[in-house]
Amino acid sequence: MPRVVVPATSANLGPGFDVLGLCFDLSNTFTYSIESDFQCTGFSSEYDMDHNLVIKSYKTIFALLSQDPIPIHLHAQCEIPISRGLGSSSSCIIAGCVIANEVLNHPFTKEEIAKFATTIEGHPDNVIPCLFGGLVASKFNDNHLFTVSYPISTKLHFLVLIPDFELETATAREILKPEISRIDAISNIQNTLLLLEGLRTGNEALIHEGINDTIHVPYRKTLIEDYDILKHIVYKHGGIGFTISGAGPTCLAIFTNEIPIDDINIELVTCAHHWKIMEMFINMNGTRIEV
Ligand SMILES: Nc1ncnc2c1ncn2[C@@H]1O[C@H](COP(=O)(O)OP(=O)(O)OP(=O)(O)O)[C@@H](O)[C@H]1O
Ligand SMILES: N[C@@H](CCO)C(=O)O
Incomplete structure (x- = not known):
């Protein structure tokens, strides 16, 4: 079954509030298949279908195209701790957007997905490194997304x-x-x-x-x-x-x-x-x- 592996991120790095983010090698993995109804497994019960950020983000992408969402069965294997400051919400948002783009046969570029995910999250500093990796500074203004990747010393x-x-x-x-x-x-x-x-x-x-x-x-x-x-x-x-x-x-x-x-x-x-x-x-x- 197809799956997306979506990493954890650490935003801000101190002074780069809402701007800087760093991508780590700890991930949530979401497996999906196209079915006749929606189902979610592997999530804790509070994140059922009506309160599931992956599904909500998935449906947002279909809404952008004025299309009814294609039902999927979604299974989560999560390593990123929730509400701890390691980008768990961004991992769900990116997963939903990326899976929708796959199911729809890629109507959107990666850069467009980055913009949609930033709009859903409200700030770019987690979703951008989550999607692209590495250390990234980003700004989203007036529907323009600016991203700059920075090198990191291997000494660190x-x-x-x-x-x-x-x-x-x-x-x-x-x-x-x-x-x-x-x-x-x-x-x-x-x-x-x-x-x-x-x-x-x-x-x-x-x-x-x-x-x-x-x-x-x-x-x-x-x-x-x-x-x-x-x-x-x-x-x-x-x-x-x-x-x-x-x-x-x-x-x-x-x-x-x-x-x-x-x-x-x-x-x-x-x-x-x-x-x-x-x-x-x-x-x-x-x-x-x-x-
Ligand atoms: N594994 C998961 N399963 C379902 N929902 C999740 C999961 N991880 C995150 N979420 C969603 O994201 C919300 C947590 O987002 P929140 O912004 O509070 O924390 P965070 O993203 O982990 O932290 P930060 O933004 O500081 O890095 C949860 O309430 C839930 O809606
Ligand atoms: N820049 C965001 C990251 C967490 O989503 C904040 O510090 O609130």
Whole structure:
């Protein structure tokens, strides 16, 4: 049966709020077949047919063509934790759009799919690296999508720290201030440029300074009780950068040395929540279609 393999992503990378995103080698796999009715399996019960983001996105593509959706049986095998800041919603949106395009025999280009997915998600920073892979900056304005891929030094290692609680992106956006000061805007522009050069070269000082954000992390960290202690543990064990992954609550850490997973794990017992840590490898290819 045909399937799409849709990767996890970490958005923002600190200062690149709603702009930067990085694609990881952890995926949801959606198998589908054309049938006479719609059926979903492999999803938890709360995401039944009426509340399923893959099916909703699938139907959106048909609606764009003013066509009735062709029923499919959809089966999910999910590795991406839900509402944790690793792009689970984007993986569903991309899956629905890509499967619809396959079933319809490719009426849309990949770039058009990227635009539709961005419209459904509301911002491009997860869906674009999810579709194309790698480290990407993107802007969607007036139906124009601009994407720039950036290189990443092979010296770098990425660690995600995933807690035992969820945080919906909508909630994590509600607490942000509607306006930002000039000084914070300047700081984020500076840091984004430093960070991208640091990620390209593996320069530790540039990453350490450049990953700092002033427009979302200071507010969102109040929703992540262990944020400061996790940051302390990561830096104590050689981390060169630490921030929230996406809207959180997962945190992202960057290392230039091999990640001392066991040493970090031992220290995590001091946290209020249970944290699972995983080294993540960069996925440069994005979403894969296997027909
Ligand atoms: N495996 C899944 N099965 C069904 N629905 C899912 C699945 N993964 C994500 N979703 C949908 O996406 C929503 C979670 O999206 P949300 O934006 O809160 O988190 P996220 O995408 O994981 O985080 P972030 O955007 O910060 O990376 C769920 O409420 C559900 O609607
Ligand atoms: N840029 C988004 C990513 C999560 O969807 C945010 O931080 O809210």
